[in-house]
Amino acid sequence: MEPSDYLETAVREVLTGDEPAVDRQVGHAALLLATAGAAESADRLVTQWASVTDRPASSLAADAVRARAWAMLFEARGERPQWAESLPPLDLDEEERAHQAFLGRTVSDLDGLFEGSPVAGVVGALAPGRPDPVRTALAEADLDRWAELVTNRPSPDVAALAATRTLAPRLVAGADPLGLGPEWPQQCAGALVAALRERYPAGRESWPDLVAAVLRLRGQHSAGPAAPADVSAAQQRLGVRLPDDYQDFLAVSDGLPADVVFPRLLPARELRGEGDVVIVSEPATVLLTRTGGDWRAIEVDLTHGSSAHPSFRALLEHHLRLLEASA
Structure with missing residues (x-):
């Protein structure tokens, strides 16, 4: 695999492919980065994809091998990132047995040539089978041999690689069988994130979408809506009618937890201020002022x-752009 050619093709697919193609490409790239020991870059890419498409993580694990691949990588990492919380847990012992059976299947030179044809089944049954050397290398946990066999393939089967339980710890530890190096994964993730932003430009129409995007990138959860009685009591206590967008x-969300570079946004019952100034954060570094x-x-x-x-919405959208840029 030539990294520059791979990245050029991947960016083009994200920009111009249909939605399933985008998901396939992002899923493959994320697994490629994860098998190079670049878990943070993989998580960054998937988190951005989920943020701009609002599609479930299961779209990146739509078949048994890819679902198994992520499960084995998470076991080797000792944790599941937030984006993967919606993926169903798997019986890893059973998945290991299933994967060994998958790696042991024979292949034919005619595989795929008659796909979709009524004679495909007959031809497939008649064609002699042979072991797949790439899968055999994985079954034997021969990482160097696997890398040698796929080196000229534009899109190596990294799902089958990651799903091999005996190899997953080595991959997570940074074995980097394709020799991508320490910098390329970050470049790849950055280029694909930029392509996703271009394909799905910002412009979230609803407050729930905006708040959800902020919380997703922070790895946090919403406190839920403020009680109408708390909002009314706050306005009465402050002697002002709060801006419409802030009420929205x-x-x-009745405030937001603090982030690394952003203060805690107060719930309605904790708002304070005087006259035309309302303090909406702790510490008091975010204010609403009326002129x-x-x-x-x-x-x-x-x-x-x-x-x-x-406006308050403009401030939160600015914060979201900073989160996206640093993710």
């Missing part, structure tokens, strides 16, 4: 300078 936010009847959101930063946003 509270109707989806001439128009509300703005202010981020206070005594070191780098404060930033003004035309």
